[in-house]
Amino acid sequence: MVASGRGRRVATRDFTLELERFAAAGSLGDDLARLEGRSVLLAVGDMAKAAAALIDLDGVARQIVLCPPGAGAEALVALARASAADALVYDGDAPAPEIEVATRVACRLPLAPLAAPRVARLVTEWAMPTSGTSGPPKLVAHSLATLTAAFRPVSGQRWATFYDIRRYGGLQILLRALAGAESLTLGDLSESVDAFLVRLGEAGATHISGTPSHWRKVLMSGEAARIAPQRVRLSGEIADDAVIAGLRALYPRAHVEHAYASTEAGVAFVVSDGRAGFPANFVGDDGEVALRIVDDVLRVRSNRAALRYLGAEAPALKDSDGFVDTGDVVALSGDRYLFVGRRGGIINVGGAKVHPEEVEAALNAHAAVRASRVFARKSPITGALVAAEIVLRDGAAADEATKRDILAACRAALPAYKAPSFLSFVAELPMTDGGKLARHG
Amino acid sequence: MTTRLTILAAIRDVAAEQGKTLAPLNDDLPLMETGLDSLCFAILVARLEDALGADPFTSAGDGRLPSTVGELIAFYDAALV
Numbered sequence: 001m002v003a004s005g006r007g008r009r010v011a012t013r014d015f016t017l018e019l020e021r022f023a024a025a026g027s028l029g030d031d032l033a034r035l036e037g038r039s040v041l042l043a044v045g046d047m048a049k050a051a052a053a054l055i056d057l058d059g060v061a062r063q064i065v066l067c068p069p070g071a072g073a074e075a076l077v078a079l080a081r082a083s084a085a086d087a088l089v090y091d092g093d094a095p096a097p098e099i100e101v102a103t104r105v106a107c108r109l110p111l112a113p114l115a116a117p118r119v120a121r122l123v124t125e126w127a128m129p130t131s132g133t134s135g136p137p138k139l140v141a142h143s144l145a146t147l148t149a150a151f152r153p154v155s156g157q158r159w160a161t162f163y164d165i166r167r168y169g170g171l172q173i174l175l176r177a178l179a180g181a182e183s184l185t186l187g188d189l190s191e192s193v194d195a196f197l198v199r200l201g202e203a204g205a206t207h208i209s210g211t212p213s214h215w216r217k218v219l220m221s222g223e224a225a226r227i228a229p230q231r232v233r234l235s236g237e238i239a240d241d242a243v244i245a246g247l248r249a250l251y252p253r254a255h256v257e258h259a260y261a262s263t264e265a266g267v268a269f270v271v272s273d274g275r276a277g278f279p280a281n282f283v284g285d286d287g288e289v290a291l292r293i294v295d296d297v298l299r300v301r302s303n304r305a306a307l308r309y310l311g312a313e314a315p316a317l318k319d320s321d322g323f324v325d326t327g328d329v330v331a332l333s334g335d336r337y338l339f340v341g342r343r344g345g346i347i348n349v350g351g352a353k354v355h356p357e358e359v360e361a362a363l364n365a366h367a368a369v370r371a372s373r374v375f376a377r378k379s380p381i382t383g384a385l386v387a388a389e390i391v392l393r394d395g396a397a398a399d400e401a402t403k404r405d406i407l408a409a410c411r412a413a414l415p416a417y418k419a420p421s422f423l424s425f426v427a428e429l430p431m432t433d434g435g436k437l438a439r440h441g
Numbered sequence: 442m443t444t445r446l447t448i449l450a451a452i453r454d455v456a457a458e459q460g461k462t463l464a465p466l467n468d469d470l471p472l473m474e475t476g477l478d479s480l481c482f483a484i485l486v487a488r489l490e491d492a493l494g495a496d497p498f499t500s501a502g503d504g505r506l507p508s509t510v511g512e513l514i515a516f517y518d519a520a521l522v
Contacts, residue, residue, distance in 0.1 A: 349480070349483075350479055350480065350483070377487060378499075379483040379486065379487060380486065380496065380498040380499045380501075381479060381482050381483035381486055381498065382479060382480065382483040385483055385484060385487060407458070411458075411459075411460075416459060416480055417480050421483075421484045421487065422487065
């Protein structure tokens with residue numbers, strides 16, 4: 001999992017892991033041997049420890065269960081049950097969580113010398129939570145094969161990501177970086193975007209990935225010029241024309257691309273032509289990644305998809321042809337499919353369906369708008385009406401004239417029931433820990 | 442501004458924003474003949490909730506709903522007492 005090479009490192013705000021040290025040192029000490037063949041819950045407080053523990057555990061544990069950051073005892077018990085975990089790796093700087101497992105091992109940094117070399121002979125399975133927005137997260141199982149199937153060779157590059165490595169998107173980046181990058185710089189939820197950009201500038205990051213919401217914050221940041229990326233990648237949310245164009249203008253020498261991926265379906269495809277959506281000719285059953293559109297929803301079959309859901313009442317992950325239902329609704333526009341929203345997120349205005357994402361794309365296209373969030377306002381007449389919150393671009397006036405102008409532009413671009421009936425200006429939009437727009441309060 | 446004036450002004454604003462031609466407003470004009478469609482009406486009710494602090498359509502219970510402009514104004518007047 002970790003390619004050799006001097007000076008290669010993974011850096012968080014507070015700690016730098018020197019990868020070559022893993023040859024003779026570890027974060028779990030010689031207690032690692034007690035975890036051989038076990039299903040191990042990984043519940044540590046920060047990404048440096050998580051990265052170290054993952055390197056230590058790969059090949060030793062039968063299964064690694066990545067627990068979402070901040071998971072409390074109740075969540076850990078549920079994850080342990082779903083994954084039949086019999087061991088726990090916990091944060092050595094905090095009290096061990098109160099859950100019943102056969103073995104528990106503390107993870108500590110800095111790395112401590114090992115008395116005996118690591119024995120890694122198993123093909124470890126990787127379980128991680130999906131980013132589902134309703135109800136408790138489901139666990140899916142991946143292998144190193146499914147997690148790395150989309151990789152192209154990486155050498156000498158300096159990677160960075162806004163994502164947390166304990167979720168699929170961030171884990172992808174970590175594994176790619178370990179396979180050959182010179183460095184990987186990771187963020188921190190308590191760090192401002194400005195401070196993160198300064199750190200990325202100091203690290204000389206060349207390949208940077210984040211969600212469109214993360215990147216909109218970069219576009220609004222006074223420190224955006226600190227970085228000189230070669231490759232800007234967007235993933236995790238719909239990348240609209242406005243954010244893509246904004247990044248191409250800000251970083252004219254960078255290659256800007258958006259990737260369609262999910263924890264369940266894996267990395268399906270990357271779009272590099274500077275436009276939202278994807279070419280209609282991507283759809284088809286041939287090739288390493290097969291795409292189908294069924295009832296306007298995208299389905300994916302590939303060798304990058306997760307193996308299955310975990311847990312006693314786990315639903316089937318794939319249909320009878322092996323396709324994963326992504327829940328993402330698409331619409332054909334000419335020779336291109338556009339993402340219009342999540343299946344479950346529809347606003348119903350007097351029987352007419354509205355996808356918030358489609359309205360956000362129209363709002364974000366306006367010159368005064370940097371970012372937007374569209375949501376339902378209850379109506380006793382039509383059930384719901386479309387409302388929007390706007391973050392203005394620098395220099396745009398937060399006044400009635402701007403409001404009228406934005407609303408008029410929406411009415412010109414969308415049917416009347418889709419255009420927002422209410423608009424308010426806000427300083428920032430709510431975001432999930434995963435960096436996506438938070439849609440439920 | 443009185444409730445009457447607030448409601449009439451809101452009707453005119455919504456009609457203008459939504460590009461609808463309003464019939465001349467008077468108390469006996471049936472709401473269905475004003476030129477406002479259900480979307481316009483829904484927006485009007487929400488705007489009036491923001492302006493007046495009341496939404497009698499939501500709190501209506503099983504009373505009669507207004508069918509003319511005059512009844513609409515009385516409906517809101519009763520809710521604001």
